[in-house]
Amino acid sequence: MNSDRDITITEVGPRDGLQNESTLVSVADKVALIDRLSWSGLPEIEVSAFVRPDVVPQLADAAEVFAQIRRNDDVIYSALVPNLRGLERAMAVGVDAISLFTAASETFAARNTNATIGETIDRFRPVVEAAVAEGITVRAYISCAVACPFEGAVAASAVKELAQRLCALGPMQIDLGDTIGVAVPDDIERLLAAVSPVVPMDDIVLHLHDTSGGAAACARRGIECGVTRFDGACGGLGGCPFAPGAPGNISTEALLSLCADLNLTSGVDRTAVAEAGAWMQSLVGRAE
Ligand code: MG
DSSP: OOTTOSSEEEEOIIIIIHHTOSSOOOHHHHHHHHHHHHTTTOSEEEEEEOSOTTTOGGGTTHHHHHHHSOOOTTSEEEEEOSSHHHHHHHHHTTOSEEEEEEESSHHHHHHHHSSOHHHHHHHHHHHHHHHHHTTOEEEEEEESSSEETTTEEOOHHHHHHHHHHHHTTSSOEEEEEOTTSOOOHHHHHHHHHHHTTTSOGGGEEEEOBOTTSOHHHHHHHHHHTTOOEEEEBGGGOOOBTTBTTSOOBOBHHHHHHHHHHTTOOOOOOHHHHHHHHHHHHHHHTOOO
């Protein structure tokens, strides 16, 4: 692993990207995508999610995908898990790291996790305990870290408080999501100023969406503020469920271009990622 990279990118296209594409992708094509990404220099790939198949049919094949990918020992293969049962399923296929999912907005948490924010934290407690005991790295997504599609602007102080409650469960990265992609650079700076006193900057991840075309500028400001970890989706996979037809996750390629502009190392081969992303875009009928 290139441990002296300046910027660490987690590729979330296979999970967050494909979860939000209406086209179902076969196990074989998911495996082919992940295998291509595995040798591009990416340090971490979020492979899938162990959630209820009736709720997220796009990722119902998580175990099969994990079983069939050709693993690179230098890559961390992670999965989103909603609860202890999800963790058990993920551990059965040898997951290296897990992601938990909550939101800084009660309405969004209710709609996406069927729980209050407090209940999601209660749900996570045994999951974090078990994961840490097994040496599995944990990250927690805080979605709606800037704004909620139902409640509007979200206060940075609320995100800070939630991050604190999450970190009290055990060691973890805190992944701040601009779920609807409305942030401007000043929002990112304000958010980081609120959260960085309670989460070390090296454990903060920015998860940006390019809904309104501002994700790269937000990433740049994040880097200026000291952020070293980002999520990206090759080919910008994954639309925005709240803005049909709009771009989804910031593309990994855009993050890599930004790194190149700023003379920062990521260890990732942009061409390899772009080729994998373009191939998957053609399969799901998305043209960037
Ligand atoms: Mg996303």
